[in-house]
Amino acid sequence: MSNxxxxxxxxxxxxxxxxxxxxxxxxxxxxVKRGEFVSLVGKSGCGKSTLLYVLSTMDTDYEGDxxxxxxxxxxxxQNQLAGIxxxxxxxxxxxxxxLPEFSCLKNVMIPALKLGNFSKEEIEHxxxxxxxxxxxxxxALKPASKLSGxxxxxxxxxxALINDPLIIMGDEPTGNLDSKNTDxxxxxxxxxxxxxxxxxxxxxxxxDFAKRSDRIIEMQDGxxxxxxxx
Amino acid sequence: xxxxxxHNISSDISMTYTFSKMKLTxxxxxxxxxxxxxxxxxxxxxxxxxxxxxxxxxxxxxHIRVYKDDDISRPLIASENSDKKxxxxxxxxxxxxxxxxxxxxxxxxxxxxEKDVTMVTSQVATGIFYHKGESQIAGNTIGVNIxxxxxxxDIQTTMVAGKxxxxxxxxxxxxxGVGVADKLSVKVGxxxxxxxxxxxxxxxxxxxxxxTANSQIDKVKSFMxxxxxQQILLQNPSYVTDxxxxxxxxxxxxxxxxxxxxxxxxKAEAWQTANETFVAASKMRSIILTSISFTVLIVAGFGIxxxxxxxxxxxxxxxxxxxxxxxxxxxxxxxxxxxxxxxGAIGVTVGLLLALLMVNVLSHTYVGGDIGYFxxxxxxxxxxxxxxxxxxxxxxxxxxxARKAANVDPVSILRK
Ligand SMILES: Nc1ncnc2c1ncn2[C@@H]1O[C@H](COP(=O)(O)OP(=O)(O)O)[C@@H](O)[C@H]1O
Ligand SMILES: [Mg+2]
Numbered sequence: 001m002s003n004x005x006x007x008x009x010x011x012x013x014x015x016x017x018x019x020x021x022x023x024x025x026x027x028x029x030x031x032v033k034r035g036e037f038v039s040l041v042g043k044s045g046c047g048k049s050t051l052l053y054v055l056s057t058m059d060t061d062y063e064g065d066x067x068x069x070x071x072x073x074x075x076x077x078q079n080q081l082a083g084i085x086x087x088x089x090x091x092x093x094x095x096x097x098x099l100p101e102f103s104c105l106k107n108v109m110i111p112a113l114k115l116g117n118f119s120k121e122e123i124e125h126x127x128x129x130x131x132x133x134x135x136x137x138x139x140a141l142k143p144a145s146k147l148s149g150x151x152x153x154x155x156x157x158x159x160a161l162i163n164d165p166l167i168i169m170g171d172e173p174t175g176n177l178d179s180k181n182t183d184x185x186x187x188x189x190x191x192x193x194x195x196x197x198x199x200x201x202x203x204x205x206x207x208d209f210a211k212r213s214d215r216i217i218e219m220q221d222g223x224x225x226x227x228x229x230x
Numbered sequence: 231x232x233x234x235x236x237h238n239i240s241s242d243i244s245m246t247y248t249f250s251k252m253k254l255t256x257x258x259x260x261x262x263x264x265x266x267x268x269x270x271x272x273x274x275x276x277x278x279x280x281x282x283x284x285x286x287x288x289x290x291x292x293h294i295r296v297y298k299d300d301d302i303s304r305p306l307i308a309s310e311n312s313d314k315k316x317x318x319x320x321x322x323x324x325x326x327x328x329x330x331x332x333x334x335x336x337x338x339x340x341x342x343x344e345k346d347v348t349m350v351t352s353q354v355a356t357g358i359f360y361h362k363g364e365s366q367i368a369g370n371t372i373g374v375n376i377x378x379x380x381x382x383x384d385i386q387t388t389m390v391a392g393k394x395x396x397x398x399x400x401x402x403x404x405x406x407g408v409g410v411a412d413k414l415s416v417k418v419g420x421x422x423x424x425x426x427x428x429x430x431x432x433x434x435x436x437x438x439x440x441x442t443a444n445s446q447i448d449k450v451k452s453f454m455x456x457x458x459x460q461q462i463l464l465q466n467p468s469y470v471t472d473x474x475x476x477x478x479x480x481x482x483x484x485x486x487x488x489x490x491x492x493x494x495x496x497k498a499e500a501w502q503t504a505n506e507t508f509v510a511a512s513k514m515r516s517i518i519l520t521s522i523s524f525t526v527l528i529v530a531g532f533g534i535x536x537x538x539x540x541x542x543x544x545x546x547x548x549x550x551x552x553x554x555x556x557x558x559x560x561x562x563x564x565x566x567x568x569x570x571x572x573x574g575a576i577g578v579t580v581g582l583l584l585a586l587l588m589v590n591v592l593s594h595t596y597v598g599g600d601i602g603y604f605x606x607x608x609x610x611x612x613x614x615x616x617x618x619x620x621x622x623x624x625x626x627x628x629x630x631x632a633r634k635a636a637n638v639d640p641v642s643i644l645r646k
Contacts, residue, residue: 053641058554079558086556093644097551099243101250111555113242116233123237159555171645 005070006166006199007032012054012064024050025062026222034166035197037189039210042219048203049171051219055201056089056169057081069166086115090160090168092202094175096152098144104131104155105140112162123162130158134188150181157188161198168192170202174209186212240561243552244568247541255573258537262577262620263584265530269523270585270616274609275592276519280512282605284480286443287508289383291501292351292474293483294490296337298329299497334470337494341475344493346486349476351378354459354469360406360452361423361431362414369410369450371424373459376405382474385440385453392418392438402458403437409449411439426462434458443599527623530577534570534627542566542635549635550643559636566635570628571621578620582613 014025024047032038040048053059055066057073060081065074069088073081085091090111098107108127112118118126131140134154139147144155153176160168168189174182186209192198193214202213210216216228248255331337334352341350354373359366372379376397380386386394390408397403404424406416416422416436425431434454441448460469475498477486483500490498502509542549549562586608595604 049645053645056554058641058644079560082553082556082558084556085554091551091554095547097547097644099548099551101246110239110243110552113237113239114556114561116235116237119235120237 002034002197004034005031006034006036006068007055007201008067009055010065010067012051012062012066014050014054014059014062024222025054028064028222028224030217030224030227032167032199032201034199035193037193037200037214038202039213039216040201040203040219041205041207041210041216042225044205046219047222048219052169052171052201052203056091057085086111087163088166090163090165092153092157092160092168092170092173094172096144096149096156098152098155098159100143100145102144103141104136104144104147104158107144107155108159108162111159115163117163127158127162130161131155134158135184150177150184153177153181153185154188157185161192164196165198167199167201170200170204172203172205174204174206182206182209189213240557240564241568243548244565244572247545247565248569248572251541254537254541255576258534258573259577259580261530261533262574262624263581265527265623266578266581266616266620267584267588268526269619270582270612271588271592272519272523273612273616274585274589274606276516277609277612278604278606279515282601283508283512285384287501287505288480289385289388289442290444290447291504292382293477293480293501294475294487294498295501295504296331296341296473296475296490296494296496296498297471298331329471330465331470331473331496334468334473337473337496340493341473341490344486344490346478347475348478349378349382349474351375351382351474352456352470353379353472353474354456354463354465355471356459356463357427358452358462359425360410360414361425362416362420365414367410367413367450369407369452371404371452371454371459373454373456375456376453379453382476388440388442390439390441392436394438394440396437397453397455400435400437401455402432402434403454404434404458405438405440405453406436407448407451408439408441409445410452411436413449424462428462428464430462430464432458432462443601527619530620531623531627534573534624535631537573538566538570538628539631539634541569542631545635546638546643549638550640553638553640554644562636562638563629563632566632567625567628570624570632574621574624574628577624578617581620582617585613585616 008031010029012025012028013023015021016024028051040052042048054062057068065072067073068084073084099110105124105127108130109123112123112126113120128137128140131137134157136151136154136158139151144152147155153173174185177185189200189202193200204210211230214230216230218225218227338350338352341347351374355370357368357370360369376385376394380394392405394405397405404422411417414422418436418438420436421433422436423431423433457467460467463469475490477483480501484502487498487500487503552562589606589608592604593606596602597604
């Protein structure tokens, strides 16, 4: 882990207005460094996902300031934010969200084809490398819909990695997986953060998963309750 | 930072969506095909009808007719001197004056020099009676230079007996409408006598019979040499009642008629003004066909709209993750608009072929009369217009749902 700050939340606040107005995030401030593997835990409904979507730049309806890679993204235009997500953030959700008509390989390639930093051949090569790393080299050309749940989740991780993002964000990335697949995903995250120095922020309610990460941020009722460094 | 490569992934995704759901694509494209084919077919029919009925009408009249109109006396003549307030009040009546055009040769020269004028001829038109034995028929005759008149009215194609050009070599020859000949029971080579409004009777030799599209006209009309017509009216060889003018674009005749009125000092009447009912009928026909063809296209547009809306609601997850991964609103719009356009392009292409086939079959369908085969043919402009309108309808039918897709909030889908 280096001392370079990759993500900084300053007094993030947010309201929901349905069914009645309430403050779902209340003055949340913290910093995440390069290569850190952070777990976000807390009781169901405490605002973990809501916070993650603010950090992801997809939810722009909040107060306070969010800085990613030393750049304030608060108040940026949608198109600019899309560019930042494409280049700097990878996403893994509880559900895989693969495009079912495309092969696994093509699914992994899509964010890189969008970014356009490499030629098509290079992108294909990089995608295969990542699938190999996740033990899926032999599944590359199968349609995404033909894989098992654990395999699909690993393809989704390969896709999140294709552009070498600074930050990988996960909302319960192991929520639908059995313990074996959970271990695989955890090991990959650990390897990415410690060897590739990519930052990981994962919402989880799996205590075991959280305990094995570098740092746990615990939330309660929209506030940070406390932190544990492992 | 400028991109190093543009891989056009939106277009790639669009293609995959279009061809992985072949059934939907075919159904939507079929709607466009039928819409386009019917649109082009109806519009080709309309163009064919218009061309045919215009051809038929110009066998009887010129684009613009210049003649001496009856003057009506002014009912109220204001006093010239304003202090003496004495105004004359007169019954309106036709001022008796001859129908002649003074110095027609000069006017014809003048008209021929006008821009866009293709042909000018003169004629003497008058009402007459045809006699043969006991039978007598009221009708009208037109004294013409037959070669010029043929160029203008295409008399040759209406001839059913005798030779049109025999009129030239027969000073007292006459070409009769078939209806007149039937009533008088005469055939080519027979003599008939005619009498004019000034009670001159003259024996004429029937040199030919013609049949126009209008049997009412065939029952009254005849052609003779202009000199013969001048004789029976007891007029000199410069006497002319009408100047007929053809111009390049007959649809613009109204604009020219005003100019020609001012130029000649006589009434110049455009064919549209003289045939208001005919013009109104063709307007009605084109309104009916145009609205049917547009309705069909709109229905095809709705087909695309529905199928695209359906695709989009099935692809909400894809849209959400694409936006999360950095696709902009416009990229998403592009995916679905391109899908619509591809469906449209397939539909339009097949529709053009289908329309070609329909036009071809109908153009070989015999309908009889002096129309013969159905008056329809390949109209390049109509086909081009059909293709363009089809693509425009498709574009908007795709754009509306695609814009909705572009505005999807990914968070609302991904957090489920
Ligand atoms: N779109 C929304 N509108 C209103 N309330 C919401 C919305 N999304 C989530 N909530 C509420 O906000 C709170 C926090 O939700 P969430 O961030 O999903 O919690 P967690 O991920 O920690 O379980 C919950 O009480 C939830 O019901
Ligand atoms: Mg949650």
